Amino acid sequence: xxxxxxxxxxxxxxxxxxxxxxxxxxxxxxxxxxxxxxxxxxxxxxxxxxxxxxxxxxxxxxxxxxxxxxxxxxxxxxxxxxxxxxxxxxxxxxxxxxxxxxxxxxxxxxxxxxxxxxxxxxxxxxxxxxxxxxxxxxxxxxxxxxxxxxxxxxxxxxxxxxxxxxxxxxxxxxxxxxxxxxxxxxxxxxxxxxxxxxxxxxxxxxxxxxxxxxxxxxxxxxxxxxxxxxxxxxxxxxxxxxxxxxxxxxxxxxxxxxxxxxxxxxxxxxxxxxxxxxxxxxxxxxxxxxxxxxxxxxxxxxxxxxxxxxxxxxxxxxxxxxxxxxxxxxxxxxxxxxxxxxxxxxxxxxxxxxxxxxxxxxxxxxxxxxxxxxxxxxxxxxxxxxxxxxxxxxxxxxxxxxxxxxxxxxxxxxxxxxxxxxxxxxxxxxxxxxxxxxxxxxxxxxxxxxxxxxxxxxxxxxxxxxxxxxxxxxxxxxxxxxxxxxxxxxxxxxxxxx
Amino acid sequence: xxxxxxxxxxxxxxxxxxxxxxxxxxxxxxxxxxxxxxxxxxxxxxxxxxxxxxxxxxxxxxxxxxxxxxxxxxxxxxxxxxxxxxxxxxxxxxxxxxxxxxxxxxxxxxxxxxxxxxxxxxxxxxxxxxxxxxxxxxxxxxxxxxxxxxxxxxxxxxxxxxxxxxxxxxxxxxxxxxxxxxxxxxxxxxxxxxxxxxxxxxxxxxxxxxxxxxxxxxxxxxxxxxxxxxxxxxxxxxxxxxxxxxxxxx
Ligand SMILES: Nc1ncnc2c1ncn2[C@@H]1O[C@H](COP(=O)(O)OP(=O)(O)O)[C@@H](O)[C@H]1O
Ligand SMILES: [Mg+2]
Numbered sequence: 141x142x143x144x145x146x147x148x149x150x151x152x153x154x155x156x157x158x159x160x161x162x163x164x165x166x167x168x169x170x171x172x173x174x175x176x177x178x179x180x181x182x183x184x185x186x187x188x189x190x191x192x193x194x195x196x197x198x199x200x201x202x203x204x205x206x207x208x209x210x211x212x213x214x215x216x217x218x219x220x221x222x223x224x225x226x227x228x229x230x231x232x233x234x235x236x237x238x239x240x241x242x243x244x245x246x247x248x249x250x251x252x253x254x255x256x257x258x259x260x261x262x263x264x265x266x267x268x269x270x271x272x273x274x275x276x277x278x279x280x281x282x283x284x285x286x287x288x289x290x291x292x293x294x295x296x297x298x299x300x301x302x303x304x305x306x307x308x309x310x311x312x313x314x315x316x317x318x319x320x321x322x323x324x325x326x327x328x329x330x331x332x333x334x335x336x337x338x339x340x341x342x343x344x345x346x347x348x349x350x351x352x353x354x355x356x357x358x359x360x361x362x363x364x365x366x367x368x369x370x371x372x373x374x375x376x377x378x379x380x381x382x383x384x385x386x387x388x389x390x391x392x393x394x395x396x397x398x399x400x401x402x403x404x405x406x407x408x409x410x411x412x413x414x415x416x417x418x419x420x421x422x423x424x425x426x427x428x429x430x431x432x433x434x435x436x437x438x439x440x441x442x443x444x445x446x447x448x449x450x451x452x453x454x455x456x457x458x459x460x461x462x463x464x465x466x467x468x469x470x471x472x473x474x475x476x477x478x479x480x481x482x483x484x485x486x487x488x489x490x491x492x493x494x495x496x497x498x499x500x501x502x503x504x505x506x507x508x509x510x511x512x513x514x515x516x517x518x519x520x521x522x523x524x525x526x527x528x529x530x531x532x533x534x535x536x537x538x539x540x541x542x543x544x545x546x547x548x549x550x551x552x553x554x555x556x557x558x559x560x561x562x563x564x565x566x567x568x569x570x571x572x573x574x575x576x577x578x579x580x581x582x583x584x585x586x587x588x589x590x591x592x593x594x595x596x597x598x599x600x601x602x603x604x605x606x607x608x609x610x611x612x613x614x615x616x617x618x619x620x621x622x623x624x625x626x627x628x629x630x631x632x633x634x635x636x637x638x
Numbered sequence: 639x640x641x642x643x644x645x646x647x648x649x650x651x652x653x654x655x656x657x658x659x660x661x662x663x664x665x666x667x668x669x670x671x672x673x674x675x676x677x678x679x680x681x682x683x684x685x686x687x688x689x690x691x692x693x694x695x696x697x698x699x700x701x702x703x704x705x706x707x708x709x710x711x712x713x714x715x716x717x718x719x720x721x722x723x724x725x726x727x728x729x730x731x732x733x734x735x736x737x738x739x740x741x742x743x744x745x746x747x748x749x750x751x752x753x754x755x756x757x758x759x760x761x762x763x764x765x766x767x768x769x770x771x772x773x774x775x776x777x778x779x780x781x782x783x784x785x786x787x788x789x790x791x792x793x794x795x796x797x798x799x800x801x802x803x804x805x806x807x808x809x810x811x812x813x814x815x816x817x818x819x820x821x822x823x824x825x826x827x828x829x830x831x832x833x834x835x836x837x838x839x840x841x842x843x844x845x846x847x848x849x850x851x852x853x854x855x856x857x858x859x860x861x862x863x864x865x866x867x868x869x870x871x872x873x874x875x876x877x878x879x880x881x882x883x884x885x886x887x888x
Contacts, residue, residue: 143755144747151735528731531692532745532798533720535713632693635727636683 144529145538149545152522158514159550165507166554166611167561173500173607174562174599179569180496181603182596184489190418191485194425195478196250196285196447198460200233203472206398207253207442208233211470224399227442233468234446242463245456250281251443253433257395259367259426263384270367272426274393276433276443279303285449293365293413294387303360303429305388305411310358312388313409359432361391361408365415366422385410393426398439406436453477504611507554508618511547515622519543526626527634540627547619551612559608563599570594639668639838640689640806645698647684658684659695660861666806669836671829673849675866676858682842683810685858689840690723690808691715720749724799724837728811730791732783732798739779742766742797749802762801769797773827789820796827800837807831809841813848825851 202208208228209217218226230251257274279301283289295301368385387410394405434440450456457477464475647659658681676682687693700708732741746762773793813821825848831837849855855866
């Protein structure tokens with residue numbers, strides 16, 4: 141490195157205002173990439189948290205409708221004399237795991253039953269029916285494996301969440317019962333008797349609809365927040381929420397029995413809501429007590445899934461999953477980490493981010509072309525100087541490296557400024573968004589769409605480093621051509637130029 | 639010392655070949671001050687470029703101290719240009735971004751790596767300052783070229799050419815763009831350098847007065863050099879200093 145290269149690089153930087161266009165374009169490219177990456181990464185970490193959220197670290201579940209069963213040596217289910225499968229009870233599973241070498245890595249385990257169901261409740265005069273995922277849990281055990289009590293609305297963060305009704309809920313429930321009794325059932329309409337080919341079909345008895353339905357018992361239920369609330373835009377266009385299932389209201393779940401495939405139902409009273417802010421969960425999950433669900437479905441002593449929390453997930457996941465797969469080795473049983481459960485979604489986030497980065501890197505490409513254009517201009521402007529330098533003994537390589545160094549310098553300065561700008565915007569993105577919203581009168585980040593209270597950001601040092609590296613390399617690559625042209629310039633040609 | 643032997647040089651322009659030098663011979667002795675005159679476009683600049691190995695002849699050889707220099711590898715030619723030759727151009731050719739001092743130091747900047755420079759920078763700086771003082775620009779060290787007059791720029795260019803203590807100064811119409819007064823000062827400077835430090839000078843000029851101050855005058859025509867039988871009596875240097883209408887030789 142000879143002195144003049146350094147000197148001229150710096151001098152050209154100081155005296156060419158055109159160079160600032162290059163710097164600004166590199167800066168904007170880098171800043172945009174950093175901000176977008178930080179926001180994408182913020183969204184995806186937050187989303188990952190939420191995706192993990194309600195799932196426990198490791199899940200063992202079965203595809204059988206009647207839950208885990210015992211198998212014979214050939215892998216066929218064992219049956220008792222009555223023709224029922226013999227359950228593999230949660231207690232048996234837990235003790236089997238606790239006897240295994242991975243017992244030390246496990247913090248908590250809890251059995252659950254998960255099944256699809258219809259939730260039926262009254263909304264004013266109408267009946268509402270919604271498809272839901274019904275999950276039977278032991279609330280304390282479920283809380284121990286994580287991702288549950290922090291999402292409860294009323295009992296948020298309590299050590300021992302329960303399905304107990306609050307006194308107010310109980311009072312509301314009793315009042316509703318009284319009202320129901322007071323309201324006489326509507327008189328049956330005199331439906332005509334239809335006769336088909338001599339056979340007389342009696343009119344339907346309205347009471348048949350409710351016959352056989354057990355009277356509401358005081359079993360609690362925790363539905364997803366969105367199931368229990370109705371969202372709408374009012375006249376002003378603001379989003380409002382109206383609870384349609386208040387604590388104390390009852391709702392019926394209809395599902396299938398675990399023994400034979402016939403419909404079963406049960407009625408539960410809303411005691412709390414689950415609000416994970418993951419719309420999929422909030423729209424479909426309904427938690428009820430495990431024993432009650434077992435009773436309704438005729439599945440005493442059975443469960444369909446065992447949720448496991450590890451002491452150190454990242455360190456032990458592979459080992460534990462391997463061991464569990466060995467312990468419960470049957471095609472009907474699946475052992476998977478939460479990541480494997482959410483695999484496609486997590487992959488989609490990464491792909492989306494990759495594509496966005498690729499597109500955004502084109503901004504840096506544009507900056508590269510502005511460097512190319514501006515450098516070509518500067519080189520032709522500096523024709524004479526290049527000739528002088530060569531006459532004074534500068535080498536080809538020396539002249540070339542002035543311009544390469546200049547490109548590098550522009551790239552580095554642009555990157556430093558861009559990184560600062562990007563980090564500053566990232567740090568203040570919510571204020572900036574608020575200010576822009578105020579300015580434009582339109583919400584740029586409608587909170588009710590994203591469920592986030594503020595724009596999440598997460599700056600990854602590695603990503604920032606790669607962005608900077610990419611931008612600097614782009615700057616140098618795009619200054620190669622003008623630099624090479626400058627180096628090839630014949631000194632005589634340059635000196636005659638006047 | 640510096641010899642051009644049977645030099646041919648032509649330029650091609652759109653498949654038309656323009657012959658410029660046709661078997662030119664020149665020998666410059668150590669410590670000589672030679673001036674070259676000739677019609678514009680006759681190839682004077684071309685010859686200087688060849689002598690200073692800024693360009694290569696089509697045929698013929700350039701010798702320095704009996705050694706051929708026109709076919710040296712690129713690196714060594716760069717080095718010769720840096721150390722052995724000093725150039726002065728009609729249009730000064732200073733770098734506009736740099737101060738007068740930095741311009742004068744440029745050959746040293748080119749010759750030194752950053753670390754080597756750091757060790758010797760004081761010496762070079764004081765040499766450059768001395769040279770600028772010598773050419774009468776001691777008070778203009780930090781001025782940019784555009785803040786200097788033509789004569790001052792040319793003096794800075796002379797200082798730059800002298801920085802590396804070259805053995806040969808090649809001056810292409812150094813006074814071509816200057817008024818008589820400034821031109822005369824430059825010539826006096828060159829003459830002094832030649833006399834006191836024995837620097838060999840090859841100068842292209844149009845100015846009669848100036849020609850009179852040199853040891854030998856050669857005329858370029860038809861691509862060769864001939865000794866000029868100078869029409870006027872030899873005039874000693876002091877006459878140059880009196881403002882006189884400068885006659886143009888064509
Ligand atoms: N790069 C070039 N390409 C083509 N022709 C050139 C080039 N350089 C010089 N010439 C031609 O060579 C001739 C000599 O030029 P030059 O040496 O500059 O003359 P002088 O310095 O005596 O005025 C001129 O006719 C000029 O047009
Ligand atoms: Mg000329």
